[in-house]
Amino acid sequence: xxxxxxxxxxxxxxxxxxxxxxxxxxxxxxxxxxxxxxxxxxxxxxxxxxxxxxxxxxxxxxxxxxxxxxxxxxxxxxxxxxxxxxxxxxxxxxxxxxxxxxxxxxxxxxxxxxxxxxxxxxxxxxxxxxxxxxxxxxxxxxxxxxxxxxxxxxxxxxxxxxxxxxxxxxxxxxxxxxxxxxxxxxxxxxxxxxxxxxxxxxxxxxxxxxxxxxxxxxxxxxxxxxxxxxxxxxxxxxxxxxxxxxxxxxxxxxxxxxxxxxxxxxxxxxxxxxxxxxxxxxxxxxxxxxxxxxxxxxxxxxxxxxxxxxxxxxxxxxxxxxxxxxxxxxxxxxxxxxxxxxxxxxxxxxxxxxxxxxxxxxxxxxxxxxxx
Amino acid sequence: xxxxxxxxxxxxxxxxxxxxxxxxxxxxxxxxxxxxxxxxxxxxxxxxxxxxxxxxxxxxxxxxxxxxxxxxxxxxxxxxxxxxxxxxxxxxxxxxxxxxxxxxxxxxxxxxxxxxxxxxxxxxxxxxxxxxxxxxxxxxxxxxxxxxxxxxxxxxxxxxxxxxxxxxxxxxxxxxxxxxxxxxxxxxxxxxxxxxxxxxxxxxxxxxxxxxxxxxx
Numbered sequence: 001x002x003x004x005x006x007x008x009x010x011x012x013x014x015x016x017x018x019x020x021x022x023x024x025x026x027x028x029x030x031x032x033x034x035x036x037x038x039x040x041x042x043x044x045x046x047x048x049x050x051x052x053x054x055x056x057x058x059x060x061x062x063x064x065x066x067x068x069x070x071x072x073x074x075x076x077x078x079x080x081x082x083x084x085x086x087x088x089x090x091x092x093x094x095x096x097x098x099x100x101x102x103x104x105x106x107x108x109x110x111x112x113x114x115x116x117x118x119x120x121x122x123x124x125x126x127x128x129x130x131x132x133x134x135x136x137x138x139x140x141x142x143x144x145x146x147x148x149x150x151x152x153x154x155x156x157x158x159x160x161x162x163x164x165x166x167x168x169x170x171x172x173x174x175x176x177x178x179x180x181x182x183x184x185x186x187x188x189x190x191x192x193x194x195x196x197x198x199x200x201x202x203x204x205x206x207x208x209x210x211x212x213x214x215x216x217x218x219x220x221x222x223x224x225x226x227x228x229x230x231x232x233x234x235x236x237x238x239x240x241x242x243x244x245x246x247x248x249x250x251x252x253x254x255x256x257x258x259x260x261x262x263x264x265x266x267x268x269x270x271x272x273x274x275x276x277x278x279x280x281x282x283x284x285x286x287x288x289x290x291x292x293x294x295x296x297x298x299x300x301x302x303x304x305x306x307x308x309x310x311x312x313x314x315x316x317x318x319x320x321x322x323x324x325x326x327x328x329x330x331x332x333x334x335x336x337x338x339x340x341x342x343x344x345x346x347x348x349x350x351x352x353x354x355x356x357x358x359x360x361x362x363x364x365x366x367x368x369x370x371x372x
Numbered sequence: 373x374x375x376x377x378x379x380x381x382x383x384x385x386x387x388x389x390x391x392x393x394x395x396x397x398x399x400x401x402x403x404x405x406x407x408x409x410x411x412x413x414x415x416x417x418x419x420x421x422x423x424x425x426x427x428x429x430x431x432x433x434x435x436x437x438x439x440x441x442x443x444x445x446x447x448x449x450x451x452x453x454x455x456x457x458x459x460x461x462x463x464x465x466x467x468x469x470x471x472x473x474x475x476x477x478x479x480x481x482x483x484x485x486x487x488x489x490x491x492x493x494x495x496x497x498x499x500x501x502x503x504x505x506x507x508x509x510x511x512x513x514x515x516x517x518x519x520x521x522x523x524x525x526x527x528x529x530x531x532x533x534x535x536x537x538x539x540x541x542x543x544x545x546x547x548x549x550x551x552x553x554x555x556x557x558x559x560x561x562x563x564x565x566x567x568x569x570x571x572x573x574x575x576x577x578x579x580x581x582x583x584x585x586x587x588x589x
Contacts, residue, residue, distance in 0.1 A: 046490050072493040079494040085487040089509050098505075099495030148495060 002026065002152065002184065006042055006052040015039065015049075015208040025178055027199025027216070028188045030231060034205035036188040037082070040154045043186065044079050045072035056152050056184075078145025078183070082156040084137050086129040092116070092140050093125040099148035115143045119177070134162045135170050142174075146181055153178075153185040159194060171197050192232045196220065204228050226278035226370045235339045236281040237370075238332055245270045250369055252277055255337060256327040259303050261367035269371050278370040283320065283341040285366035288350060289359040301361035309356045310336050319347045323358070373562055376542055377550035378569055384458060384546060385526035388465035392522050395466075396473035397515065401503070403474070404481035422471045429467060430535025437463070437536065460537040461544055465526035472525055473518040480514025481507060513585055520581045524574050 003020040015035040019026075028036040041047040043054060045061065048069060054062040056077075061070050087095050097112040116122055119139045129137060138158065145153055158174060159167045175198055178185055189195050195202050195216070202219045204212040211231075212224040223229040229237045240254030245263065247270070252259045261279060263269060271277055289296050289304075296304060307323040322336035331337045340360070342352070352358075402408075403415060421429055437444045437454045447454050454460050484507050492502045508515070530548040537544040539553065547570055554563035 044490075044494050046493070072490070073496045073498065075494070076496070077494055079491065081487050081491060083487075085485065085491045087488060087491075087506060098492070098497075101501070102496060144491075144495070 001055070001057060002186065003053070003055040004039065004043065006039065006049045006054070008038060008042065008047065008049045013208060017203075017205070017208070017210045019203045019210050019213045021201045021203075021213075023200035023215075024182060025185045025187060025199045025201075027195035027202040028186060028205055029192060029195040029199075029202050030190065030205030032190055033207075035208040036190075036205050037156055039205075040079070040156055040186065040188055043152070044077045044154060045070060045075050059151065076148060076151045078148060078150030078153040080138075080141045080145050080153070080155045080158055082158075083161050084129075084141035086137060086140055086144070088129055090128075091125065092121060092127050092129075092132070095129070095140055096121075096143045096147050098144060111147055115147045118180075119143045119146075135166060135173075138162070138170060138174070142177060146183065150183060153181075153183045155185060155187045157188055157190070159189075159191075174198060204231060206231060221368070223280075223368075223370060225372070229278070229280050229370055234280050235283045236333070237278065238280065239276060239278050242271045242273050242275050242277050244273060249364070250277070252279060252367075252369075255325055255332060256329060257303075257305060257325075259362070259367055260364045261369055262365045263369065269369060271372070276372070278372070280368050280370065281338065281362055281366060282368075283339045284318075285362065286338060286340040287361050287363075288340070288342065288346075288352075289361060290350065291355075296359060296361065302364055303362040303367070304359060305338075305362070306357070306359045307337060309352070309358070312352075314344075317344055318342065319344060319352070321352065323360070373565060374541075374550075377545050377547045377566065380458060380461075380545070381527055381547035382573075384461045384465055384529075385523050387462045388469060388526040389519055389523045391462070391466050392470040392473045392526075393515070393519055396470050396518070396522075397477055400474045400477035400515075401481055401507070404478045405486075418471050418474050420471075421467050426468065426529075426531025427535060430464065430532040433463065433467060433532065434536050455536060456538045456540065456544060458537070458544055461529075461533050461546060464532035464536050465529045468529045468532050469522035469525040472521040473515075476518025476521065477511065477515045480511035480518075483514070484510045516584065517581060520577055524577060527570065527573065 001020070001022050005018045006015060008015040015038050017035065017039060028039060030036055038047065042049050043061070049062065049064065051064045052062065053060070053064065060068050061075055062068060087098065090098065093112055093116065096115050097108050100108040100111055103111070116125060119142065121136065121139055121143065124132065124136060129140065132140065159171055162170060171194060178198065187195070187198050189198070199216060202214065202216050203210055204219070206227060212219060212228050223232060223234070226237060238254060240252040240259070243251035243253050243258055248263055250261045250263045250269070252261060289301060298304070305325055307325040309321055310324045311322045313320045318341050321340045321342065323338050323340060324331050324335070325337045338360070347353070399418070403411065434455065435441050437447070437460065439445070439448060439455065444455060454463070488506050488510070489502050492506045497505065528548055529546070530552070533546055534549060539545050539549045545553065547566060551563050551566045554566065
């Protein structure tokens with residue numbers, strides 16, 4: 001269990017966060033400068049908060065009211081720094097054994113060997129950090145932190161020092177290591193995919209505050225607000241006005257059309273008519289209606305719209321299409337209204353390259369309202 | 373030829389270098405790592421001996437350690453006389469050269485990534501251990517360079533030494549003072565020999581330093 005309550009004031013920036021997690025891996029997710037790294041530094045005892053309380057497991061690391069502030073040496077925290085901060089003058093073996101100086105020589109050698117073996121660093125014991133690849137450095141940094149058998153592992157942007165193809169491989173490797181060692185961990189990242197892959201619970205940071213803390217699946221499907229949706233860089237985050245809201249359904253007026261969305265039963269949201277409302281539509285859930293199957297059936301095709309392709313982009317396996325609705329008025333997102341994603345195969349079968357005008361339908365379950 | 377000035381200078385310079393390292397390293401660490409009131413004053417005070425005329429420095433030093441000065445009287449009460457002894461020459465060399473150790477070591481310590489020190493702390497190491505196992509091993513070249521420069525400066529110290537230790541042959545006459553004396557007495561052969569010894573000592577040292585600098589850590 002990790003419970004964090006922190007206030008730290010700087011000129012022009014205040015960190016004021018509160019979150020707790022029972023799960024094994026927590027992701028701190030948000031834009032740069034939101035206070036994620038600062039939170040890690042407070043957890044590790046490298047920066048002293050102005051107020052608050054930090055509890056990890058059964059131990060109180062910090063409690064401003066009770067005057068408790070354990071020094072970093074006594075917290076037993078494994079900190080994997082951004083860029084790893086490996087000791088350049090020490091070998092892999094010496095780096096990994098660095099936190100074991102209070103153990104006997106034999107015990108130190110045994111533990112280092114065990115960590116080196118488990119992380120697949122055998123054969124590199126005598127190498128220096130500068131002689132290692134990015135992935136090996138990451139493993140050494142992890143090994144150095146895990147060797148002390150930490151109460152909590154902190155990872156600051158663990159993949160940012162790597163280039164894109166390696167990032168994906170190492171993300172999965174890191175996930176396996178985290179599960180394999182079953183050490184509770186806090187991972188900082190500004191990449192949502194990374195947060196989603198690595199963490200069980202995700203805490204969303206923005207300008208020094210927590211704007212949502214939820215299990216990862218819940219965050220994915222129910223962002224708490226428009227801000228969260230934008231930080232997650234969700235596509236088609238749109239604004240309309242409420243026509244009518246019931247516990248099951250919400251009708252939204254948008255771009256001269258009336259859309260019907262499901263009102264989540266777990267989070268019934270009943271804004272009064274005419275109030276502004278934000279919602280988002282996942283681009284892969286918008287359906288293009290085939291012209292060779294007769295006229296669309298309103299029973300089957302809900303939220304019917306029609307529009308023209310204004311631009312498209314090929315991402316290899318999928319195409320991203322940008323459509324402007326036929327309805328008069330300014331498009332909702334600059335030059336277009338909706339972004340739609342179709343698999344490459346569908347793009348070819350429907351001959352989208354040739355045919356630029358389409359009817360669309362969006363299932364009411366695919367329109368997600370965002371509470372204000 | 374009387375080689376006493378050579379041995380005296382070596383002894384003075386070695387002692388002074390050891391003392392400047394002992395005092396200079398903590399001061400350099402303090403300046404590199406801590407923000408505290410009066411830090412700017414300390415930084416200025418450190419460079420002062422480099423820019424003040426040596427005779428001025430020597431004059432003030434003499435006022436402090438002479439038999440009427442506060443330190444001089446305190447030492448006299450303990451039966452120790454500092455002014456016009458080889459100890460005073462060591463003090464003169466220290467004052468003249470400590471800025472070189474501090475400035476060089478400070479630059480070295482500042483170039484060590486603080487994150488490495490923080491990593492060491494999270495791994496359970498005390499401040500003392502962080503210094504010996506991380507900071508110093510990563511900055512030792514700058515510290516050593518400062519030490520070598522300080523040694524060379526101490527070897528050549530003239531003005532301050534003359535003021536506080538005098539120029540007593542066989543007691544406080546160091547190599548630079550001896551060279552000056554020989555020239556005054558028109559004994560050019562001896563002046564030549566002594567000057568060559570000084571040049572050789574410094575060249576050997578600097579050469580050794582440049583070799584060491586090629587080592588990584």
